[in-house]
Amino acid sequence: MTKIADYRPSEGHPPIDGPTTRSWCDLTREIRACRRCPLGSQREHAVVYRGGSRPWLVFVGEAPGSQEDREGRPFVGRGGRILDRAIEDAGLGEGEFGILNLLKCRPPKNRFDPGAARACRPFLDRQLQLLQPTCLVPLGRYALRALDPTAPPIMQAAGTARAPTSGPLVFPLIHPAASLRSHAMASRWRSDVLRLRAWVAEQRPQST
Numbered sequence: 001m002t003k004i005a006d007y008r009p010s011e012g013h014p015p016i017d018g019p020t021t022r023s024w025c026d027l028t029r030e031i032r033a034c035r036r037c038p039l040g041s042q043r044e045h046a047v048v049y050r051g052g053s054r055p056w057l058v059f060v061g062e063a064p065g066s067q068e069d070r071e072g073r074p075f076v077g078r079g080g081r082i083l084d085r086a087i088e089d090a091g092l093g094e095g096e097f098g099i100l101n102l103l104k105c106r107p108p109k110n111r112f113d114p115g116a117a118r119a120c121r122p123f124l125d126r127q128l129q130l131l132q133p134t135c136l137v138p139l140g141r142y143a144l145r146a147l148d149p150t151a152p153p154i155m156q157a158a159g160t161a162r163a164p165t166s167g168p169l170v171f172p173l174i175h176p177a178a179s180l181r182s183h184a185m186a187s188r189w190r191s192d193v194l195r196l197r198a199w200v201a202e203q204r205p206q207s208t
């Protein structure tokens with residue numbers, strides 16, 4: 001099996017994070033070369049994944065922001081710092097989790113683009129197929145709708161585990177950046193993260 005270490009990162013891109021398999025590496029390169037929708041010609045970097053090589057839990061955000069676009073890594077801006085703190089508070093160790101987005105390229109003015117999300121969806125599905133997580137944490141309403149289409153609106157669903165008709169269990173959270181909007185949203189975020197902590201302790205595979 002060809003290992004990631006055998007590949008050199010493409011110029012200007014960060015090293016490839018994730019599984020050390022050829023199929024993952026090829027998928028990452030395919031995403032980085034993609035021009036399937038108009039966002040591909042506007043980005044600085046495609047933003048693919050950061051996290052462990054065998055995560056049992058994957059956070060799924062919506063789209064890269066400006067910092068992510070510059071660095072080519074998901075959740076490295078202000079929202080990312082909030083998410084990183086939540087990951088620590090939830091008791092997740094390095095290697096247990098991964099982070100990715102529905103959209104791999106930054107939409108203009110950070111406005112979520114449903115058409116681009118449809119074009120990009122096969123990449124998300126292939127990433128999840130290769131990662132094989134048992135649990136997903138959708139961050140915000142678009143991610144929730146994509147992963148669990150029959151879920152209630154995000155403000156109702158956040159903070160409670162759900163079992164979609166197919167695929168991994170989900171534990172929705174509001175988007176980390178939404179916690180900056182008001183004291184009420186910050187407090188909602190904190191209490192949902194505490195619930196996430198309890199769920200993580202229940203769901204963690206024995207071997208981790």
Ligand code: SF4
Pocket residue numbers: 031034035036037038039040041046103104105116119120
């Ligand atoms: S957003 Fe997705 S489909 Fe569109 S160019 Fe980027 S990688 Fe390709």
